[in-house]
Amino acid sequence: MKKILKKHKIEIIIITCILLVSILAIIIINLLSNKGRYVVVIYNQKEQASYALDKDIEVDLTYEENHYNKLVIKDGKASIVEASCPDKICVKTYSISKVGETIVCLPNKVVIKIVGQKTDVDVVT
Numbered sequence: 001m002k003k004i005l006k007k008h009k010i011e012i013i014i015i016t017c018i019l020l021v022s023i024l025a026i027i028i029i030n031l032l033s034n035k036g037r038y039v040v041v042i043y044n045q046k047e048q049a050s051y052a053l054d055k056d057i058e059v060d061l062t063y064e065e066n067h068y069n070k071l072v073i074k075d076g077k078a079s080i081v082e083a084s085c086p087d088k089i090c091v092k093t094y095s096i097s098k099v100g101e102t103i104v105c106l107p108n109k110v111v112i113k114i115v116g117q118k119t120d121v122d123v124v125t
Helices: 002-032
Strands: 038-043 046-052 057-064 067-074 077-083 102-105 110-115
Touching: 038 057, 038 067, 046 057, 046 067, 077 102, 077 110
Parallel strands: none
Antiparallel strands: 038 046, 038 110, 057 067, 067 077, 102 110
């Protein structure tokens, strides 16, 4: 009986340590992640526009006939709320606000990217 209790105590200690390390890692990652300052719109691998994250706006992005995305910046977060693409993956993507986060609409050839400065955009040509 003592061996069983001792074995369970060790398992509980190990599980508790793993949980504490996991929680600590999540906290550190959130504290170290950079808050973005700009939203950059890239269409067909070319930067088209950039918008400050600190201003609430709605922008209709239309580059081809019958192909559009509606970008909304609100409370320091950017999201696509409406799109002409068939799968709507870009609309289902969560709001983004940290440097490096992206929303991609492949059918419309649009990439929405968060950057810290206006010159942070990397576009592969």
